Amino acid sequence: MSSVVYSNVEGRGFGRELRTLVRSRGLLWDLVSKDLRARYRNAVMGFVWAVLQPLLMMLILYFVFGKIFAGRIASISGQTHPYELMLLTGLIFWQFFASALGRATTSLIDNADLIKKVYFPREIIPIASMGNSVVNLAIGFAVLMTMYCWIEGMPGIGLLWVGVIFAIQCVLLIGLSLLCSSLNVRFRDVGYAVDVALMMGFYATPIFYSIEDVQHAAVNYPVVMSILALNPLVGIVSGYRTALLDNTFPALDQIAWPILCSLAVLVIGIAVFRRYSPTIADHL
Numbered sequence: 001m002s003s004v005v006y007s008n009v010e011g012r013g014f015g016r017e018l019r020t021l022v023r024s025r026g027l028l029w030d031l032v033s034k035d036l037r038a039r040y041r042n043a044v045m046g047f048v049w050a051v052l053q054p055l056l057m058m059l060i061l062y063f064v065f066g067k068i069f070a071g072r073i074a075s076i077s078g079q080t081h082p083y084e085l086m087l088l089t090g091l092i093f094w095q096f097f098a099s100a101l102g103r104a105t106t107s108l109i110d111n112a113d114l115i116k117k118v119y120f121p122r123e124i125i126p127i128a129s130m131g132n133s134v135v136n137l138a139i140g141f142a143v144l145m146t147m148y149c150w151i152e153g154m155p156g157i158g159l160l161w162v163g164v165i166f167a168i169q170c171v172l173l174i175g176l177s178l179l180c181s182s183l184n185v186r187f188r189d190v191g192y193a194v195d196v197a198l199m200m201g202f203y204a205t206p207i208f209y210s211i212e213d214v215q216h217a218a219v220n221y222p223v224v225m226s227i228l229a230l231n232p233l234v235g236i237v238s239g240y241r242t243a244l245l246d247n248t249f250p251a252l253d254q255i256a257w258p259i260l261c262s263l264a265v266l267v268i269g270i271a272v273f274r275r276y277s278p279t280i281a282d283h284l
Contacts, residue, residue, distance in 0.1 A: 024121050031111075031124065032131030039132060081245045082151050085144075089244055090207040090237045092140035093166075097173060097233065098198045100133035104177035105194045108185050112284035122277045126181040127174065148244070158247035165239040168255065168262050172232060175266035178273040185283045186276060205233045210241070232261040 107129035108115065108122070115122065148155060184190040204227075206214070211234060215225060228234050235258040239250040 024124055027120055028124050028128050031128035035129065035132055036135065081241075085148060085151060085245060086210060086241060087208060088140075088144045088147065089241050090205070092137060092144055093169065093237060093240055094202065094205060094207050094233070095140065096133050096137040097169065098202070099136065100130040100173055101176055101180065101194065102198060103129045103133065104173075105180040105184050105191050107177075108181050108280060109284060115284060116281050122280055123178060123273060126177040130173070130177065155244065156247040158243045158245075158249070161243035161249045162240060165236060165243060165250070165255070168239075168258055169233075169236050171266050172236075172258070172262035175262065175264075175269035178269035179265065182273040182276040182280070185280050201231065201233065204228060204231050206237050211238050229257065232258040 104126040107126045110129075111125050115125070145155070180190055180194055184194075211228070214228060235250070235254050235256075239255050239258070242248060242250040242254065
């Protein structure tokens with residue numbers, strides 16, 4: 001564990017809290033490393049599974065959806081991009097979001113012993129819990145880029161915009177993680193609600209389909225598009241595809257709502273977490 005000493009200082013302002021988090025980067029790294037080691041501690045191949053698991057999943061989905069269903073789905077809306085690339089682009093970033101949020105929601109409860117023993121910025125716990133998901137995302141993205149280069153050739157400048165979309169997604173994810181993790185300490189039903197929401201979100205987010213598919217199929221049901229438009233991940237996943245596959249920055253109307261929603265959720269998440277942070281240990 002990091003040798004940094006953490007003092008119990010309540011009522012600090014946001015700026016001071018942010019500086020405290022920066023000074024706590026040693027603890028953050030310790031928690032991420034511990035989580036990664038613990039996950040593969042009793043596995044014979046250890047961290048090799050961090051490479052094999054997403055790689056095998058990508059290969060299975062490539063052959064099932066890329067070969068069997070690609071032609072059928074493309075015929076619906078005239079998709080010009082290879083289906084396997086469209087699928088993997090949506091899948092890896094959804095898996096990152098879902099796994100990170102799921103782990104963050106229960107992170108405070110999972111680390112109850114540590115929280116009760118020593119004071120440190122509690123925000124470190126849900127943020128550190130995302131480390132495993134970041135590693136898996138990096139591996140999945142490497143697989144995606146390998147496939148992209150094999151099929152389409154070298155990526156263009158649109159690859160730079162992927163980082164912008166990723167920043168928006170991370171802001172949303174951090175806000176939700178702080179919100180859900182703190183509420184889950186007080187109300188254990190939150191963990192179950194997050195699981196259900198992620199299950200529904202999987203189908204309400206254009207992962208196995210594109211937003212153009214929905215627009216074409218639901219042309220007589222505008223309420224469907226109105227409901228989907230409330231999901232910020234619709235614009236985020238579509239933005240990834242626009243940046244990578246269309247090699248251009250997403251239109252403002254495509255990412256405006258995800259940006260506003262992400263910032264609002266972050267503010268709410270920080271406020272709720274700071275509200276419950278002083279008494280988290282009492283409810284574990």
